Amino acid sequence: MSFIRNFQRLFLSQKSVGNVSWLLHRVTGVALAIYLLPHFISIHSSQLGQQMFDQELNVYTTPFFKFAEFILVLTVAFHMFNGLRIIALDCFNLVGHQKLLFGLALFCCTAVLISASFLFVPQILLSSP
Amino acid sequence: MGITVKIRRCSGHTDDNFRFDTFEVPLTDNSNVLDVVNYIQNNLDPTLAFRYSCRAGMCGTCSMRVNGKNRWTCRSTVKSLRSKMLTIEPLPHYPIIKDLAVDMRPFFDRYRHVRSEFVSKHPTSKEFAKIQPNSKERRDIDPQIECITCGCCYGECNLVETNSGYLGPAAINRAFTLIADSRDSAGEERLDLLNSPQGAWGCHTQFNCTDVCPMGISPTRAIQKLKRKEVGHAFKKFFS
Structure with missing residues (x-):
């Protein structure tokens, strides 16, 4: 309980741009690291023959996995654009524009969200049972 | 014109046993947060502990956490906080001496x-x-x-x-x-x-x-x- 209380006090009570960006970057980073494990297992099935690989890939055509793929694209997009923001802050004298840079990162994520919606929403709807 | 003030009270070096005391404090147009805690100490509870010195934003001794943000209280007017209630706490990450006074x-x-x-x-x-x-x-x-x-x-x-x-x-x-x-x-x-x-x-x-x-x-x-x-x-x- 004290861990949750401390986490809430330290990381959720401050709603500043820098804090929110820091927290989201960690959350998306951990999510991507977790995703890599089943991803590697799936890719490894290609070594076990074409039938096995097709069977494995068929699992990912269900609406649940299509939706998960959509979320994955957004997660990668945020982690990438915010990562570029962090690199810009580290390498150039842009600290005074950190809020603008975060806004830009969110804008790019929104662009990815809209573009990905065109691709994924029909797939999710069409693959529904 | 007045305001409700909640102050975190603590008597020891650990902040485990703390409580919040509530006070009603009258305000003037330009009252700042330091005026508020001064009023409480002078008129309502003389045991309230806090630290300040210059009252002009130069010495940096009157910092407290006010409504969830660390501020210099001598230059933070109550009006600028746009709140009907003040919650005043000691600065986080410092050992507490008493109430709002921390060990720097x-x-x-x-x-x-x-x-x-x-x-x-x-x-x-x-x-x-x-x-x-x-x-x-x-x-x-x-x-x-x-x-x-x-x-x-x-x-x-x-x-x-x-x-x-x-x-x-x-x-x-x-x-x-x-x-x-x-x-x-x-x-x-x-x-x-x-x-x-x-x-x-x-x-x-x-x-x-x-x-x-x-x-x-x-x-x-x-x-x-x-x-x-x-x-x-x-x-x-x-x-x-």
Whole structure:
């Protein structure tokens, strides 16, 4: 309980741009690291023959996995654009524009969200049972 | 016109046994938060402990956490907070002496640790050093030198709590102003000292220090510049 209380006090009570960006970057980073494990297992099935690989890939055509793929694209997009923001802050004298840079990162994520919606929403709807 | 004030009370060195006391305080148009706690101590509860000195925004002793943000209370008017209630707490990340008075030793210990004193290259010289106002050196240092050591940034920085040896924004900011100063001779020593997870690399650019600094200083800017200086310093050492 004290861990949750401390986490809430330290990381959720401050709603500043820098804090929110820091927290989201960690959350998306951990999510991507977790995703890599089943991803590697799936890719490894290609070594076990074409039938096995097709069977494995068929699992990912269900609406649940299509939706998960959509979320994955957004997660990668945020982690990438915010990562570029962090690199810009580290390498150039842009600290005074950190809020603008975060806004830009969110804008790019929104662009990815809209573009990905065109691709994924029909797939999710069409693959529904 | 008045306001409800909730004050976190604590009598010991740990903040485990705390309580919130509520007071009703009358206000004038320009009342600041320090006036409010002064009124409570003078008229409602003389046992309330807090610290202040100059009342003019220069000494940096009256910092408290007001409505969830560290502020210099002598220059924070109640009106500017736009709230019907004030919640006043001691600065986080400091040992509490009593109520709102905290022990600033961790802050100043770290401040001293980075060699915060100026070490002249030419201590016996009678000549003034000539540094042009528009030089890069001056432009780097100027925005960082008005620190009044109020400790707000140290109290707001999450890394101070999660990384126990972290030197904190104010100390690193001070070190940067001296490292960037061409008249100072201890720059390399400070660069070596700050080239660690407890120094410049401990900052995760959360900007909490920048958001609360009452003087408008951005310690994050100093730390980011220092990180670049650290990389240059490491290359220099490697090839020399």
